[in-house]
Amino acid sequence: MTDPHGLAPLLxxxxxxxxxxxxxxxxxxxxxxxxxxDAGAMIARxxxxxxxxxxxxxxxxxxxxxxxxxxxxxxxxxxAGDILGWSWLLPPYNWQFSARAQDLVRAIALDGTCLRGKCxxxxxxGYELLKRFAEIVAQRLSATRLQLLDLYGQTPARP
Amino acid sequence: xxxxxxxxxxxxxxxxxxxxVQRALPETDDTFTLELAADxxxxxxxxxxxxxxxxxxxxxxxVPISISGDPAxxxxxxxxxxxxxxxxxxxxxxxxGDQLGxxxxxxxxxxxxxxxxxxxxxxxxxxxxxxxRPALYRVLSRRERYGRVVLLYGARTPxxxxxxxxxxxxxxxxxLEVHVTVDRATREWRGNVGVVTALxxxxxxxxxxxxxxxxxxEVMMRxxxxxxxxxxxxxxxxxxxxxxxxxxxxxLCGHCQLGAEFVCRDGPVFPYARVRRLLDVREx
Amino acid sequence: MATVxxxxxxxxxxxxxxxxxxLIRRGWTVLGPVRTDGVIAYGPVASTADLPEGWGDAQDxxxxxxxxxxxAAWFGFxxxxxSWKRYLHPPAFRLFRAERxxxxxxxxxxxxxxxxxxLLGVRPCELAAIARQDRVFLGGPFADPVYRRRRDRLFVMxxxxxxxxxxxxxxxMGTGPGADAGYDLKLTELVDADRHEFVIVAGSRAGADxxxxxxxKPASQDALAEASRxxxxxxxxMCRTMPGDARGVLRRQLEHPLWEEIARRCLACGNCxxxxxxxxxxxxxxxxxxTGRSAERWRRWDSCFTAEFSYIHGxxxxxxxxxxxxxxxxxxxxGWHDQFGESGCVGCGRCITWCPxxxxxxxxxxxxxxxxxxxxx
Numbered sequence: 001m002t003d004p005h006g007l008a009p010l011l012x013x014x015x016x017x018x019x020x021x022x023x024x025x026x027x028x029x030x031x032x033x034x035x036x037x038d039a040g041a042m043i044a045r046x047x048x049x050x051x052x053x054x055x056x057x058x059x060x061x062x063x064x065x066x067x068x069x070x071x072x073x074x075x076x077x078x079x080a081g082d083i084l085g086w087s088w089l090l091p092p093y094n095w096q097f098s099a100r101a102q103d104l105v106r107a108i109a110l111d112g113t114c115l116r117g118k119c120x121x122x123x124x125x126g127y128e129l130l131k132r133f134a135e136i137v138a139q140r141l142s143a144t145r146l147q148l149l150d151l152y153g154q155t156p157a158r159p
Numbered sequence: 160x161x162x163x164x165x166x167x168x169x170x171x172x173x174x175x176x177x178x179x180v181q182r183a184l185p186e187t188d189d190t191f192t193l194e195l196a197a198d199x200x201x202x203x204x205x206x207x208x209x210x211x212x213x214x215x216x217x218x219x220x221x222v223p224i225s226i227s228g229d230p231a232x233x234x235x236x237x238x239x240x241x242x243x244x245x246x247x248x249x250x251x252x253x254x255x256g257d258q259l260g261x262x263x264x265x266x267x268x269x270x271x272x273x274x275x276x277x278x279x280x281x282x283x284x285x286x287x288x289x290x291x292r293p294a295l296y297r298v299l300s301r302r303e304r305y306g307r308v309v310l311l312y313g314a315r316t317p318x319x320x321x322x323x324x325x326x327x328x329x330x331x332x333x334x335l336e337v338h339v340t341v342d343r344a345t346r347e348w349r350g351n352v353g354v355v356t357a358l359x360x361x362x363x364x365x366x367x368x369x370x371x372x373x374x375x376x377e378v379m380m381r382x383x384x385x386x387x388x389x390x391x392x393x394x395x396x397x398x399x400x401x402x403x404x405x406x407x408x409x410x411l412c413g414h415c416q417l418g419a420e421f422v423c424r425d426g427p428v429f430p431y432a433r434v435r436r437l438l439d440v441r442e443x
Numbered sequence: 444m445a446t447v448x449x450x451x452x453x454x455x456x457x458x459x460x461x462x463x464x465x466l467i468r469r470g471w472t473v474l475g476p477v478r479t480d481g482v483i484a485y486g487p488v489a490s491t492a493d494l495p496e497g498w499g500d501a502q503d504x505x506x507x508x509x510x511x512x513x514x515a516a517w518f519g520f521x522x523x524x525x526s527w528k529r530y531l532h533p534p535a536f537r538l539f540r541a542e543r544x545x546x547x548x549x550x551x552x553x554x555x556x557x558x559x560x561x562l563l564g565v566r567p568c569e570l571a572a573i574a575r576q577d578r579v580f581l582g583g584p585f586a587d588p589v590y591r592r593r594r595d596r597l598f599v600m601x602x603x604x605x606x607x608x609x610x611x612x613x614x615x616m617g618t619g620p621g622a623d624a625g626y627d628l629k630l631t632e633l634v635d636a637d638r639h640e641f642v643i644v645a646g647s648r649a650g651a652d653x654x655x656x657x658x659x660k661p662a663s664q665d666a667l668a669e670a671s672r673x674x675x676x677x678x679x680x681m682c683r684t685m686p687g688d689a690r691g692v693l694r695r696q697l698e699h700p701l702w703e704e705i706a707r708r709c710l711a712c713g714n715c716x717x718x719x720x721x722x723x724x725x726x727x728x729x730x731x732x733x734t735g736r737s738a739e740r741w742r743r744w745d746s747c748f749t750a751e752f753s754y755i756h757g758x759x760x761x762x763x764x765x766x767x768x769x770x771x772x773x774x775x776x777x778g779w780h781d782q783f784g785e786s787g788c789v790g791c792g793r794c795i796t797w798c799p800x801x802x803x804x805x806x807x808x809x810x811x812x813x814x815x816x817x818x819x820x
Contacts, residue, residue, distance in 0.1 A: 062352065074344040076353040079361065102349060142382075146354040147342045151376040152285030152315035172585055173538050174552050217541060217548045218731030218738035243756060258547055404755050406727040409585035412745070413724030414752060416774065419781035424584065440697050442766035 007032045007108060014055055016083055016132055024125050031114040037101035044085065044099040051093075052109045053085035059105030064098045076143070077102065086133050088112025172409050175215040175260025176201050178236060180253050186239060187319050190286060191251050192227070195236040195259060203233045204261065207268035208293030209400060209428040213408045214238065215260030216253075220246035223405040223423070225290035226264065230297055236261070239289035239321065265408045267428045269294040270398060274370035278307040280362070280392075282383045284355055284375020288312055288321050290400050290427075291374050299333055309336040309362050313355025313379070316341050317348045336362065355379065356386040366391030374400040381438065384431050394432040401427050401434065418443060449645040452659035453666045456517070456639035460491050461657040462600075462628075466561045471598055474530070475563035476518070481509060483523040488563065491517065502608035502792065504801025516634045518564055521608035522791050526720035527569055530560055531593045532576060534744045538727070541738040548738075555589060561598035565626065567619035568611075570601055571789040572720035574625055578783045579723050589742075598649060601626035605673045607681050610792030612805055615684035618789045620677040628653065631670040642670045685790060689776040689808045692815045697769065699814055705807060706765035708800050713746035715794035715802075716771065721779075721787050722746075747771050772804060 008029040011017045017025060035054070037043055043054065043061060054061075060079040064072045075097065078084055087095050089112070119126030177198040184192045197203050204212070206226050215221040222244075228237025242248050253259065271294050279298055283291050298305055310329070314320045320339060330337040338358045340351035351358065356379075369392055373383045380399045387397055403415040403422040410424035418437040420426060426434075437443055454462075466473055467489075475488035478495040488494060499512045500520040512519045539552045565573075580590035604611070604620035613619030622629055627650035631642040642662050645651035662670075686692070716722045726745035731738040745752065748767050753760035761767045779787030788804075795803045 060351070071346060073346075074348065074352045076357075077340075077351045078353075079351075081360065143354045143357050146356070146378070146382060149378060150315065150342065151379050152313070152319065152342065171552070175550055177548065177550070215729070217543050218729065218735055220729045221727065221740075256546065260541075260548075260550065402755060403760070404751075404753055407725070407742075410583055411580065411585065411587055411723070412726065412742075413747065413774075414726070414745075416770070416778070419774075419778035421782075442761050442763065443697070443770075 004030070005033055007034065010057075010108060011055070015081065016055060016136075020128055024122075024128060027118055027122070027125060028110065028115065028129075031111040031118070033109050033111075035107050035109040037105040037107070039101055039103045041101045041105075042098065043101055043105070044095045044097075046095055046098045048095050049093060050085060050087035050095045051112050053083065053088055053112055054107040054109055056080055056082050056084055057106045057108065059107075060102040061105055062100050062102050064100055066098065072098070072100070076140075076147075083133075083136050085112075086137060088116070089130070089133060169263065172262060172265075173407070175213070175221075175262050177258050178204075178261045180255055180257045180259060181235065182255060183251075183253055186321050189242045190239065190319075190321065191242075192237060192239040193250065193253060193259070194228075195238070195261070196234060197236070198258065204236050204264060205233045206230055206264035206293075208271060208297050209269040209290060210264035210266045211290075211408075211427065212236075212238070212261050212263030212265070213405070214246075214250065215262070216246050216249045217258070217260070219249045220244075221260070221262075222246045222250075223265075223402075223408060225400070225427075227289035227292045228296075230293050231300060239286070239292075241286050262408065265423055267426055269297075269372050269400075269428055270370065271297045274298070275301075275304040276368075277305065278364045278369040279305050279309070280364055280369055280371040280387075281308075281310045281312075282355060282359070282371060282373040282375075282387075283310070283312045284373075284379040284383075285314060285319070286321070287373070287375030287379075287400070291372060292322065294372055295329075299329070299335065302334060306368065307336070307364050308334065309364060310338070311355050311358040311362065312337070312339050313358075313375070314339070314341050316343045317345050317350070338362070354382070356382050359383070359386045359390065364390075369396060371397040373397065377401070377438065380431075384435075394435055395430055397431040398428055399431050399434065401429060447648075449651055451642055451644040451662040451667060452654055453662035454641045454643050454657070454659050456491070456634075456641065458657065458659075459517075459641060462643075462653060463488075463490055465653050465656045466598065471559050471561035473561045473563055476520070476523075478509065482507065483509065483520050484525045485523075485527065485562075485564075494518070495520070499606055500608055502610045502796045504610070504795050504803050505798055506801070507796050514634050514636070515639060516606070516632055518602045518630075518632050519606045519634075521604060521606065521611055522566055522568070522793060524718050524793065524797055526572065526718065526791070526793070527562055527565060528572070528576065528720050528722075530562070531573065531590055531597070532580070532723060532744075533589065533593075536589055536742045538740040538742050541740075543736050543738070555592055557593045557596060559596040559598070560593075561600065563600045564602045565599050566602060566604055566791070567622035568604075568613045568616075568789040568791040569720055570599070570622050570625040571613075571616075571618035572791070573599075575721045575779075575783070575785065575787060575789065576723060578785070579721075582783065599626045599628075599646075601629040601646075603629065603631045603670075603674060603677075605632060605677050607677050608792060608796070609682055610795040610803075611681050611790065612683040612685055612792060613790035614678045614681050616786065616788060616790035620681075621674045626650070631673070633666065633669055633673070640666070642666055683792065683795075683803070683805045685788065685805050686809050686812045688812075690780050690786070691777075692808065692812045693773045693777045696811050696815055696818075697773070699811065701807075701810055701814060702765040702769050705768055705802065706763060708802055709764050709768050710799060711748045711750075711764045711767055712799060713748040714797045714799065716746040716748060717744070718793040718797045719775075720791060720793070721775070721789060724752075747774070772807070776804075776808065 062074040178195040182194040211225045227239040406412040410421040415422040477486040494517040580587040626646040775787040
């Protein structure tokens, strides 16, 4: 499928997609569209079906959880260059956290449902994408563990 | 390479000199700053960024605290400390006019002269911003000698951010990039949330021409070095400030040893390449 | 720099008293070996009658016993729990007194005037230990004035070892049983049924002056040959050796399971650090009186085996015994090289004798060496 919005060059520039074969890039671009969120807009809501993921090009996104007594609590922020969302990859395909634009956010939205189908059809493409997502998840896990260690707290946890 | 000996090692390094509290400022819940001046008849304490003093509270005890003031104005000796025990608790009670015993300065310095001509990346975690601040002052006072200057600072929560006003001024006045993040956000926080290492990929700098200075909990420094290595900064160009139990501060009591290094004398500032293997061995 | 060669003299045992007298006349306090509390320790000696005549020692891992010799030797033993370290690097020293009035305090370091001490019976391993501590306390960017003052007021009478203990291994450390330097006088005891005399050679002008005053006659070739023979016999009698390249082996095996195995035996009692003549760690203690107006700071011997030694931020870096034993052994045999250019161990064997469970560092290093050899390609 051709690249209706001409986003392949933009994607190719992004570190996440580096090294992909041109035909894979074109396939992915076929599921891509340019989006923007105003400051304060909800990008994703916890529990909703995760049909898309985002390549952030500009701005900062707060990954949030809503606690009844505390309201929305920001757990992490992601910004330009980061990937937002992997729940589209794995069942039950629902957002685990909410995401809100902290300021003006420009991103490339990728249709997860569409991409899933393409990955089933072309396992090479699937493998390339999964490799890259595994790295992102690993990095986030590492970062989250560091946050958990509460290193700056009074009695820092020791490894 | 950092030099091992300060300009003028103290002549009687085991005798505290009296300094008088000029100002005592609370910074956060558990952190405070003391601004000191040498007592009548005593010289101000000239120091290099990264060095520390042994601070003595009469009859209570003595602790090693990094100097966090401006090396260009040593007449005001500044120490920013966290309360972690009896002596620091007693220090927090000090008021203007009270006396504190000072021995120092001791230890090695941040390589601010050697970094001239390069990009400088400061990565601070928690109270680690305090020992880095003198180096920042020094770099900013000769700003034209450096390339890009970046400060990445991670605090526990927004309420634990140190030197808030200065951070804002630096960001506003100078050619200095400042990025602040917190481990845990509050309702009102609109800034970054996440570990300070997550800020590193966001900052453009030339890894082959960068000197990185980092200070904070050891775990944080280890991960910072990892992330910097991922960006292509060699461990020889990353400098860390280590902490160990110190009693004498002059390399004779043996307490501060890490392998064969006396942290009080061969450190506390080390090029990471020199201590990497030592930090990898548990309980060394 | 030209080294002065002093002539070896032969002094009959009764005449040794004259050496004592000459020293006492010059204002020296003589310390030497004395039998006390079931050991041979160091204390004031006024005459040769105070020396432990006819006594020897039997030592092994965790064992020490005084035994009767079948001769009248005055120095027929090796080393006891004391080392001379306590006289140069005092176990407790007041760094200053401070007084507070109206929120201001003054610090008074006081005057430190240690006595002039003449040490009799300094073994070659102990000469080496003193040389090690000279490097530690006087060779760095910050010299220790407490050590310096004591070191400058010392007269050293070395005694070569003719009766090494089973725990001695100075020969393999290159520190004994004979000595070449570091003394004012060196004595080698020649004793059997027919004779009791000393080959004494000066090592300094001060030593030579004492010998002159005593009227010592030059030693005969026979006497010198006999002294040599006894030294060789002593070296050959040693039954323990430190394996070569302890430094490299230990550095490579920092994470070997053997440390945990040692830790199952080690009590972390710190005896080894107390009896070791080169261990130098101290701690600083700040105290105050009940009124809060007077304060003192003391420097005291400390041991890396204590739980608080590496305390920082609410916990200790070296939490377990394995880590602490490793710190002691690797500092002594490896780190010391990096810090001071030589091994920190002088082969005196005290740590083996006075360890309650008899841990033998020479055996442990041998075990690490075997493991190291097995692990290398």
